[in-house]
Amino acid sequence: MAHPGETVAVTIVDQRLTEEAASLVQQLVDESVASKLAAQDPTLWGPEAEAESAVRLAWTTLHETSRPLLAEIDALRAELHAEGVDRVVLAGMGGSSLAPEVITGTAGVPLVVLDTTDPGQVADALAGDLTRTVLVVSSKSGSTVETDSHRRIFAKAFADEGIDAASRIVVVTDPGSPMEAASVEAGYRKVFLANPNVGGRYSALTAFGLVPAGLAGADVAELLDDAADAARILSTDTEDNPALLLAAALGAAHSRGAEKVVIADTGSGIKGFGDWAEQLVAESTGKDGTGLLPVVVADADSPGFADAGEDATPIAIGPPVSAIATSGPLGGQILLWEYATAIVGRLLGINPFDQPDVEAAKTAARALLDSPDASAEVAPSFVDGDVELYPSDGWLPEGVDSLPGALTALLDAAPEFGYVSVQAYLDRLDDASALLLRSEVARRSGLQTTFGWGPRFLHSTGQYHKGGHQNGVFLQITGAVEEDLPVPDRPYTLGVLQHAQALGDGQVLADHGRPVLRLHFTDRAAGLAHLVKALSEVNR
Known part of the structure; x- marks a missing residue:
């Protein structure tokens, strides 16, 4: 320490x-x-990057410019505690959730982080004591679909409990975003405006990192002092x-x-x-x-x-x-x-402040949501136990009809010095044992292996998978939803959104010529156990 x-x-x-x-x-x-x-x-990265760099470098002075936030955070926390509100739930994706999570985890203070579209994980957050809960909604753009869905679901849950939802919702966004105007109109408890000249992944010391972490009880003043x-x-x-x-x-x-x-x-x-x-x-x-x-x-x-x-x-x-x-x-x-x-x-020789390939997966998912027939599940290539297999076109050899065989073929499809990406569209809490797949795949493949919870990784390594070195193979995991959650005033449920995100990203990866194998667990616990067993039979 x-x-x-x-x-x-x-x-x-x-x-x-x-x-x-x-x-x-x-x-x-x-x-x-x-x-x-x-x-x-802004000239450090060449003329092509200069325009964007000119509006993305304010993070270098946040240890000074974020100081005024401290008093506002302390005042709001004191107000909430005086009302018996001491449970903080954060709805945010990418830098809006990763920074607060590391800050509060290191400080040892509780923060419920929702950076998922898994209905079970969101339901667990809803099952907490809503009378003691404040929801922090964080989105730079103000249009992040996951975060907007969480806001809608919690607003209804507060209302159903007889709680004034507006008094329990705190917003962090960029000035001028759609969320700023909507939040003011809705009368939300407080709207914190972050520095717009800081990109999401560099925003740990802006309101996006400091507000949820500070409300949860982390010493964010010390964080700025250390910076x-x-x-x-x-x-x-x-x-x-x-x-x-x-x-x-x-x-x-x-x-x-x-x-x-x-x-x-x-x-x-x-x-x-x-x-x-x-x-x-x-x-x-x-x-x-x-x-x-x-x-x-x-x-x-x-x-x-x-x-x-x-x-x-x-x-x-x-x-x-x-x-x-x-x-x-x-x-x-x-x-x-x-x-x-x-x-x-x-x-x-690249621009470190843009993310040109992140939008592709979002666009594909939106297209599937707009066309329910297109996102309907098609028949699997084959079924092995509690696992349905859906390989992308072109890479799976004919005659492969078992899970161990498909896994072996996927790993064989990786080039020398390539990598394997395991992407689990599951419950980060209840299905936490899926994390063990990373080390097992690494052992069996002899390749560097990443693990990401979907859709969280789409706001992280998702850019690299499409824009970086094109030598990855992708193991997607989806699972049956036992109890879905509707998204108020939207024509889809969380389960449908989660499924569209997996299919959309898989299609974009396949369009880049990368091998994708999606495994769908018809029973999550049994499917995961079956996958672990199948990996033990992979022989390369």
């Missing part, structure tokens, strides 16, 4: 990587990249600047083919940092056919970390055990990784 006053540091353990990074560090120092970034110079301490180091053009060291090490490793970053916590005391860093790195760098794919593993002994191959660079969050380690308090590490990721964008 970081101690008070401790600042951020980067340690490069690997001697070869130290030597490879040294020239890049010197180049970055000579070009004054750190100080220019701190001064919000301020780090900013003094990260903005300097010196060879020992941790951000320059981290960016140069990643850039050097990528230049020799190490396109994956395997992240494990080695005792940092920070809870869930890998999931937050995953979105930051994947969505910032995974485009134009290049990028760094984060692979978040349980610990330093996990498959893919201790035995990372030449196509991967392991990073420890905490004490150094492998190639690279980062250390320091959470606020400092947030800023360190943001600086380093933006600088890696310069080294890779």
